[in-house]
Amino acid sequence: MCLKNSIFSSRARLLIFIVQMAVDVILSQLHYMVPEESKHGTFVGRIAQDLGMHINDINSRRLRIVSKDGTDYFQVNLQNGILFVNKLIDREKLCPETSICIVQLEIIVDKPVQIHHVDVEIEDINDNYPVFSSKEFKLFISEVRLPGSHFPLEGAVDADIGSNSITNYELSSSEYFTLDVQTYTQKTKSVQLVLKKALDREQIPLHNLTLTAFDRGKPKLSGTTQLYIIVQDINDNVPLFDQPFYTVSLLENSLNGTVVTTLNAIDLDEGENGDIFYTFNKVASQYITSVFSIEQNTGIIRVIGDVDFERKNVYEIEVDATDRGASALTGHCKVIVNVVDINDNPPEMAVTSLNAPVPEDVSLGSVVAVISVHDRDSGLNGKVNCNISKNVPFKITSTLREYFSLVVDGPLDREIVSEYDIDIVATDEGSPALSVKKSIKIEISDVNDNPPTFPHISETISVKENNPPGSHIYTALAGDSDINQNSFITYSLIDSSIDGIPVSSYISVNPENGKVFALLSFDHEQMAHFQCRIKAIDAGLPPLSSNLTLHVFIDDVNDNAPSLITPYLSSEYRLTEMVSRSAAEGHLVTKIKAVDADTGYNAWLSYEFKDPAQNIPFSVGHQTGEITLIRPLMESDSDEHRLSIIVKDHGDPEISSTVTLVILLVESGEDLPVETKHHKRKENDFSDANIYLIMSICLISTIFLITLIVYTVLRWHKYTQEINDLKQHNVCPSIAGSWTYSQQRQYKICLTGPPAKNDLILFTPNYPQSSLDDTISNNGSLTTDSAGKPKHPHPDWRYSASLRAAMQGAVHVEGAAILRGGPVGLEQQWPTVSSATPEPEGGEVSPPVGAGVNCNSWTFKYGPGNQKQPVPQIPPDFPENFIIPGSPAIISIRQDQPSNQGQKSNFITFGKKEETKKKKKKKKGSKNQEKGNNAVDNNDQ
Template sequence: MLNQNQHHQTTIIYILLLQLSWDAVLSQLHYIIPEESKHGTFVGRIAQDLGLDIGEINSRMLHIVSRDEKEYFQVNLQNGILFVKETIDREVLCPDTPFCIIPLQVIVDKPVQMYRVDVEIEDINDNSPVFPSSLTNITISELRPAGSRFSLLGAADPDLGTNSIINYELSASDYFALDFQKYMNEIRSLELVLKKALDREKQSVHNLTLTAYDGGKPRLSGISYIVITVEDVNDNAPVFDQPFYQCSVTENAMKGTLVFKLNSTDLDLGRNGEISYKFSNMEMEKVSRVFSLDKHTGEIRIKGEIDFEKIKLYEIRIDAIDNGDHPMVGHCKVLVTVVDVNDNPPEMTVTSLSVPVPENSPKGTTVAIISVHDRDSGANGKVSCYISDNSLPFNINPAFMGDFSLTLNGPLDREILDQYNVVITAKDEGFPSLSVSKNLHIDISDVNDNAPQFLQSIDTIFIKENNPPGSHIYTASVFDQNIGQNSFITYSIIDSSVEGIPISSYMSINPENGKVFALVSFDHEQVTFFQCYIKAIDVGLPPLSSNLTLNIFINDINDNAPTFSPFYSTLTIKTPKSAQPGQLVTKVSATDLDSGYNALMSYHFKDLTGKGPFVISQQTGEIRLKR
C-alpha cells in the first residue's frame, strides 16, 4: 500500500496531443506503481490530472477500457481517484518484457472524449534467485590444464534490473575460481575456472558452494552445491568452429524445417573423438518443445509451433559430447531470430458509439471510436481503416495509438434517410494483406426542423344562416414530416374580431383534431362574410407553426317576408272622374331583407277579380286605370 509520500512520488507525465477536428480530445497520463500493490492502492487522481470536473464524471459515464481480460484498475466516481482493483504480479503479467505497461483508455461521454493512460508496473524484489538444481555433479579429468572452463547452470530470478541477479560467489577453493561475463548488466555466462591442475591421488572430490545474489533491498540469494569428481580419462573436449551462431526462421515454419547444422571437432581418436549433440541442461523447457536436435548430425529442426507474437528470439545452448570413457563436453550458443509473417488479421473493437445521431449534428461530430490492433510487426502490423461505401456522410480519421474516429462528413436529414449501415474495414500492409470488417448500425434521431403544413394556406367555406349553435362547420388538417413529439400538433384560433366582436364569440376549435364549430346561429342579414385565422403548432423544441386563413361566407335563406315602405294597412287614393285609362293612380313599394333570389318580388292585387277598374305592374308596383 502506498503511503502519502509515495503518492507524491508517483510520476505523472502529461503529453499534449494534436487537437483534432472532432470533439474527442486525446491526451496521455503515465503512472508508476509497484507490483503486488493490494486492492485499493492509490494510483493517481485521474480526473484531476485529466482536467475533468469531478462533479460531472459520473453523469458523463467515465469508464476504463483495457485490452487485458482482467480489470486491474477502477475509478472511484465520487472523487476521481484511480485505484488498484486486482493485485498485479509483474512476473506473471509481463514475463518476457523488461518494461511492463498496462495501457488504459479512459472514455467520457457527452461529448465523447478519450484519453490514453499508461500504468507502468514497477518491479519489486519479491523473488529469490533459484538454481535449476540444488546439486550439480561435475566430472573433471585430471589431465585438464589450468585455465580450463566448465559451464555452470545459472540461477533464475524473474525480477528485473537490480532486483535480478547481479553477482555470484563461490566458496573458497585452491583449485577453482568462478568467472562470469556480463552484457548490458546481465550475466550471460557462468563458468567454473580451473586454477591449477588436479591430482586425483591427492583429492578425488571437491565440494563447492555456489551462491547467487540479487541487487534488491534487502538482498536475496540462492545456493547450489557443486560436487566435482576428478578422474583420469579423456583429455580433449569437442570444440565448435565458433562459440556463437546466429540464424533465422520464419514463424509458422513447417515441422521438420532445417534451422541450423552444427559442426564441431574433437582432437581425440576413436570413441574419444566421436561426438554427439544435445541441448544443454541450462536450456528452458520451451526450447525443447519447439526444436529438435539430431544427436549425430547436429541438425536443428522445427519440432513445434513457431509464433513471432509469442517469442521473437530463442537462445539455444548446445553441448557436444565425445564418446570416450570419460566424456568431455564442448559448448556453443545458437541465436534463432523468428521472422514475422502476416498471419494475424487486425483486431477491431468499438470502444465508444454515440447513437442515435441527431439529424442537425454539425460536420466533424464524432459518432464512434474504434480501436484497431494487429499483433504482427512492421508493415504486417501497420493498419489503415476505411469505409467501404464512399457515398456515406461519414469519415474515418486516425486518432492515437491505433485508434480511429468515425466522424460526420456531411449533412443528415432523417426525413430522407433515418438509418445507416456503415461497414468499417481495417486492413494491414502485409503481403498478402489481411483485413477485418465491422458493421455499425447508426440511427438518425429527429429534430424539429419541419413546420406543420396545411394543404393550402387559404380555404373558403359557406354556412347557411340560422345554423344550430355548436354545429361542426370545418376540419383543419396539417401534415408534419417530423416524428414523435415533434409531430404532435395543437390547433388554435388566432385572436381577431368580427365587426368589433371577438372571433372567439363566433367560433371554437378542438385543439387535438382541428374540428371547427360555430358557437352561434349566424344571420345573413347581419353578417355576410368574415375571416378566421387558424394556427397549427407542434410541441417540438423549439416549436414550429403555420397558419390557415379561412374565408367564411354566410349563405342567405328566405327567412324574411317583403314589407311595404312606408308600412301601411290601408291606403286611400282619390282619382278624378275625368281620369283616362292608363293614367297613373299611385305606386306602392316593398322591401325584403333577404338577398339574391330571396329578395326578388312581384306585385299583385289581393282578392281582386279581373273586373276591377285598376291594374298593377308586377315589376314596378305602379297602379293605373284600366278603363
C-alpha cells in the same frame, strides 16, 4: 576474440531494445507507473486532470477506458477522474518474457469524440526468490584438470526483472574452487565454477559446496543449491565450441525440419574421450524442446514446432557438447534465435464508439464513429490503412495510432436518404497485403427542419346560419415531412377580433385533428362574412409553424318574417286610415311598407288580402303594398272596412306576417274620431327620447345620493375626531371611570383677597342628575380618619392612564374650571400623588380613583407641608355655600381651625344642590329644585 564479439552484439541488441521502449513511451500521451500486486483501489493517476478535462464533464462526455488485450486491470472513478487498480496484477504472468511490462489503455470520451493513449507500466517488485532447477547438482571433474579450468553451472531462475532479478552468485568458501560470473545480456548470465588449484582425488574425492544466488531487491532474496563435485582422474580435455555465443535469425511459421543452425565442438582427446555428442542443457525449458531439436552426432538444430513471432520473438538455447570418455567432459555454448516477422496476420478491426443515429443537420467534420484497427504483425506488416468502399457523404481520417475516425464529409437529408450502409476496408502494408472488411449501418435521425404545410394558404367555406352550436364546419389538415414528434402537429386559432369580439368566441379548433367547430349559432343578418387564421405548429425543438387563412361566409336561410314599418303601427299590427266617401277611383289610401332582414329571394316580399270580402272597393298592390280605391264609394258601403293583408316572402318555406288595416269612410271635411286619434298618438308615446330621459333622471339621482352619503361620512369622521381630541384633555371621571370633558359648561371664577388663601376648583358633570345622586349616595362619601381629616388612599392605588394625563397637565380655561386669585391670578394644577409613599408630601386626595367616582365628591386639602404650591386664601366676605346660576352643584367652602403648625386648612367641597348632609331644605323647595335639576339635566344631555 569471439567472446568479445558476442558480448558486443548482445549489448547492441540491448541498446536497440531500450531505445524501442523509449519510443513507445514517447508516443503515448500519458504514462503512469504502478507496482505489481497493488491492491484494488490503488491510486494510479489523475487521468481526467492530466487530460485537461473538467470533473463535471466525465459523466456527460461518457469517459471510458478500453484495454487493448481486453483485460480490466484498471478502472476510472467517474466521480473524481482518478485511474485506480481494479484487480491484482502479477507482472510475471502478464509479461513473462519482457523486461518492461506495459498495459496499453485507450481513453475514449464523447461529445466530441476524443481518444487518448495511456500506457501504464507495471513496476516489478521483488516477490520471487531465485530458484535452482534442482536442490543438488553433481559435477565430475578429473583430477588432471589444470587450475583455471571453468565448469559451467546451471544458474538460478528469478521471475523478477532488473535489480529484483539475480545479480550475483556466491559460493561457499573453498580453497579449490571459486565462481566466475559473466553477464552477456540483462537476463543472460554465465555461471562457471573455476578451479583454483589442482585436485587430488586421493586426498579429497568429493567436494560439497553451496551455491547461493542473490538479487538486489528490497528485501534481498536468495536461493541455494548443493554442488557435489566428484573428482575423477581420467579424460582431462574438454570439448570446446568454435564460439561460445551463437546468434541466428529464423522466419516465423517456418516449416518443420527447417535447419536453424549447425554447432561444432572440438575435443583434443582421442578415442572415446574425443568422441562428442550434442544435447540441450538441462536449463532449457520444455517449451524450447517442443519447438527445436538437436541431432546428437551432428549438432544440427531443427524446427519441430510452431514458430510464432507474435508469441515469442527470441529464443535462448543452452547446448552441451560431451565426450564419450569414462570421465565425460562437457563443453557449453548458447544459441540465440531471433524470429523474423512475416505478414501472416490480417488486421483486426472493431468499432469502439458509434454515435448513431446521426442528426441530419450535423456539421461537416463531425465524428460519427471511432474505429480501432490492430495488426499483430510488426513494421510495415503491422501498419494499416482504412478506406470506404462506397461513394457516401462520409470519410475516414486517422486520429491516433491504430485509430481512425469516420467523419461527415457532405450534407445529410433524412427525407432523401434515411440510412447508410458503409463498408470499411482495413489493409496493411505487408507483402502480400492482408485486409479485412467491416460493414456498419448509420441511421440519420430527423431534425425539425420542415414546417407543417397546408394544401393552400387560404380556404373559403360556407356555413348556413342558424347552425346548431358546436357543429363541425371545417377540418384544417396540414402535413409535415418530418417524423416522430417533429411531425406531431397541433392546431390553434391566431388571436384576432371581429367588431371588437375575439374570434375565439365564434369558432374553436380541436388542437389534435384540426376540426373547426362553431361555438354559436350564426346569424346572416348580423354577420355575413368573417375570416380567421389557423396556426399549425409541430412539436419539434424549436417548433415550426404555418398559417391558414379561413374565409367563412354565412349563408342566409329564410328565418325572418317580414317586418312592417308603416308609421303609427301598433304592436298588434293594426293600422287605421280615413278615406273620404267622395274619393275617386284610383285614390291611394295608404301604402303598406315591410322589410325582411333576410337577403335574396328570402327578402322578396309580396302583398295580398287574406280572405277578402266580396265587392270590397279596395285592392292591394302585389309588389308595392299600395292600398288603392278600385271603384267609387257608394252609400251602401259600410263606414268601416277591416282588411287583413298578408305580407310574405319567397323563401323556402315562405314566412308571412299579417297586418289589419281599418279604413274609416268619412264625409268630406269630417275628422277622425277622438278615440282613433288618441290611439294613434298612444302608439308612439314611448319613444326613444322617453327612454333617454328616464335614464338621465336615474343617473342624476344616483350621483346626488352618492354625494350625500360621502358628505355624511366626512362630517361624521370630523365629529368623531373632535370628540377624540377633547377626550385627550378630560378632567372629570364618568360613571365608567374615564375622564370626560364637559362641553356644556365652562366656568371662570375670580376671587379677591390674599392670593395665598384662594383655592377654588369647579367641575360640572355631564351625566344626568339622577345618576349623580346615586353615585354620591353610594360612593360619594369622602374617606376620613378619626379626626375627620381626609385619609390617604391605599398604597396599592394606581392612577388610570387618563387620570395621570389629566393630573399632570395644566387645567386650561376651556378644558376645566380655573381658579384665579390676587391681582395676577393663579392657574391651579392638579396635585400628583405617588403610590410609592404612604403619605403625600404636598396634599391629599380623598376620594378613591376609579369607576363610579363623580366630580361632586372631590375634596382637596393643602396642608402646611406642601411647599410646592401656595395655598390660596378665601376672602372673609365669601359665602360659605354658594350656587352658580345654571349649575346643579353647590360649592361649599370651609375653613378649619389653626393646626399645630399655626396655619389654617381650607376645604372646598362640591355637593348636591338639592340636598346636603349639613343642611336640609323644605320639601317644597326640594320639589322645585328637582324640577329645575331635571330641566338642567335634560339641557346637559
